[in-house]
Amino acid sequence: MSAVEGRKRRIGLLGAGVVGGGVIELLRARGSELGLELARVAVKDRTKVRPEIPSEVPVGTIDEVLADPSIDAVVELIGGLEPALSAVRTALEVEKDVVTANKLLVAEYGGELRRLANERGAALRFEASVAGCLPIIEIIEAGLIFDRVERLFGILNGTTNFILTRCQRDGSTYEDALAEARAAGFAEADPTLDVSGRDTAQKLAILVGLVTGRPCAPSSIAVSGIEHLVPADHLAAEEVGCRIKLIASFVRTGEGGRARVAPTLVPSSSALGLTTDEYNAVEVECAHIGWQLHLGKGAGRMPTASAVIHDLITLDAARERSRETESKGRRPALDLAASDAWTARWLIRVPEENPAWPVSRIGAAFAAHGVEIVEYRRSRRAGVGTIVLSAETTKGAIDRVARDIAKLQGAVKIPVVLAMEPDA
Numbered sequence: 380m381s382a383v384e385g386r387k388r389r390i391g392l393l394g395a396g397v398v399g400g401g402v403i404e405l406l407r408a409r410g411s412e413l414g415l416e417l418a419r420v421a422v423k424d425r426t427k428v429r430p431e432i433p434s435e436v437p438v439g440t441i442d443e444v445l446a447d448p449s450i451d452a453v454v455e456l457i458g459g460l461e462p463a464l465s466a467v468r469t470a471l472e473v474e475k476d477v478v479t480a481n482k483l484l485v486a487e488y489g490g491e492l493r494r495l496a497n498e499r500g501a502a503l504r505f506e507a508s509v510a511g512c513l514p515i516i517e518i519i520e521a522g523l524i525f526d527r528v529e530r531l532f533g534i535l536n537g538t539t540n541f542i543l544t545r546c547q548r549d550g551s552t553y554e555d556a557l558a559e560a561r562a563a564g565f566a567e568a569d570p571t572l573d574v575s576g577r578d579t580a581q582k583l584a585i586l587v588g589l590v591t592g593r594p595c596a597p598s599s600i601a602v603s604g605i606e607h608l609v610p611a612d613h614l615a616a617e618e619v620g621c622r623i624k625l626i627a628s629f630v631r632t633g634e635g636g637r638a639r640v641a642p643t644l645v646p647s648s649s650a651l652g653l654t655t656d657e658y659n660a661v662e663v664e665c666a667h668i669g670w671q672l673h674l675g676k677g678a679g680r681m682p683t684a685s686a687v688i689h690d691l692i693t694l695d696a697a698r699e700r701s702r703e704t705e706s707k708g709r710r711p712a713l714d715l716a717a718s719d720a721w722t723a724r725w726l727i728r729v730p731e732e733n734p735a736w737p738v739s740r741i742g743a744a745f746a747a748h749g750v751e752i753v754e755y756r757r758s759r760r761a762g763v764g765t766i767v768l769s770a771e772t773t774k775g776a777i778d779r780v781a782r783d784i785a786k787l788q789g790a791v792k793i794p795v796v797l798a799m800e801p802d803a
C-alpha cells in the first residue's frame with residue numbers, strides 16, 4: 380500500500396498516450412488496493428475523446444497538474460526533452476515525487492534532477508525508462524547493491540528486436556516490420572531513434588551510470604543501428620548458427636570501461652538468440668555472484684505502465700536509497716575507450732555482386748592488418764556472397780580489412796562487418 384499519512388497517494392499524470400493509457404487502466408483496476416489515486420491528467424490535445432480517463436478526474440494542462448497542491452507524485456509520460464524537462468524540474472522544486480519513463484531526460488539530465496530531488500526531499504524514479512517491465516534498475520540499485528557489476532550485455536529496445544525477429548524468422552520486409560512495431564505502440568514517436576540505436580544508447584547510458592556511479596553521456600557510446608541490414612545479412616548469420624540482435628554492451632575496465640551499441644551475432648540457441656519479438660534481455664555479470672539473466676517485454680502499453688506503477692508503490696524506499704547514494708557526492712564522467720579499440724570476433728560478408736576474388740586476395744587484406752581468418756566460405760544461398768570469420772581483433776583493424784577489400788579490383792559493394800558475441 381502506497382499511502383501518504385493514512386490516505387491514498389494522489390497522482391498527476393502528464394501524457395495519456397499509449398503508456399499513459401496503460402497507467403490509467405492499471406490505476407482503475409488496482410489503484411485503490413495499492414493506495415494510489417489518479418488526481419489529474421494533462422494532455423496535449425484536449426479535444427480528443429478519452430474514454431479511459433474516469434469522468435471525475437480533471438483533464439487539463441501541465442501547469443494545472445503542477446500547481447495542484449493536493450498532488451503528491453507526478454508521472455511524466457510526455458517523452459522528449461521539452462516540455463518534459465521543465466515540468467519535471469518544477470515538480471521537484473515544489474517537492475512532488477516524480478516517476479518518468481523518459482530515457483532521454485534521465486540519460487541527459489538524470490544527475491542534475493536526482494540532486495534536485497534530494498535537495499527537495501523528493502524522489503525521482505525511472506524504472507520504465509529502461510527495458511519495459513523488467514525491474515532492471517531496482518535490481519542494480521537494490522538487489523545487487525552488495526556486488527560490483529563488471530559487464531552488462533543485452534537487448535534494450537523492443538522495436539528493433541521485433542523488426543529483427545520479423546525479418547529473420549518470418550521473412551517480413553524491414554518496412555512492414557517497422558510499420559507493425561509502430562502500430563503496436565512499441566516504437567518511439569520518431570522511430571529513427573529506435574532503428575539507429577540511439578534509444579538503446581540512452582538506456583545503456585542510464586545503466587552504466589548506475590553501475591559505475593559516474594555520469595555516462597549517451598553521446599560517448601559508439602552506436603550503430605539496424606537500418607542498413609539486408610536479408611542477405613540475416614542469411615549469413617543463419618549460415619554460421621547465429622541471429623543478429625541489436626546488442627548494448629558495457630565492460631568495466633579499471634576506472635573506465637567500453638560501451639557500445641551495435642548489431643551483433645549471437646548464437647541462435649543462446650538466451651539472447653531466443654529473445655524474440657518485443658522482448659528485452661539483460662545479462663549482468665557481477666564480481667561475486669557471477670552472471671544473471673533478466674528477460675521480459677521491453678516495450679508496449681502494459682509492460683511500461685507496470686514499471687511506472689512499480690515506481691509509484693516503492694517511492695518511499697527509493698527516496699531513502701537515493702539520499703544515501705547522492706551523499707557520496709558528484710563524480711567525474713566515466714572514461715570510455717574509443718570505439719576503434721573495441722575487440723570482438725567479426726564476420727565480414729563480401730556481397731555476391733562483387734567479383735569472385737580468389738581466397739588469396741581476400742586473405743591478403745586480412746594479413747596486411749595482422750587479422751587471422753578462422754573460417755572462410757562461399758555461401759550457396761542467393762545474395763549472400765562470401766563469409767569470412769575472423770579471430771578476435773579490434774574494430775579499428777577489422778574496419779581497415781573491410782576498406783582494403785572494398786578497394787579490390789572490380790568491387791561494386793562494400794563488405795558488411797558484424798561483431799560476434801564473445802561466446803559465439
Ligand code: HSE
Binds near residue numbers: 510539677
Ligand atoms: N521504443 C522503445 C522500444 C520503447 O522499442 O524499446 C520502450 O523504451
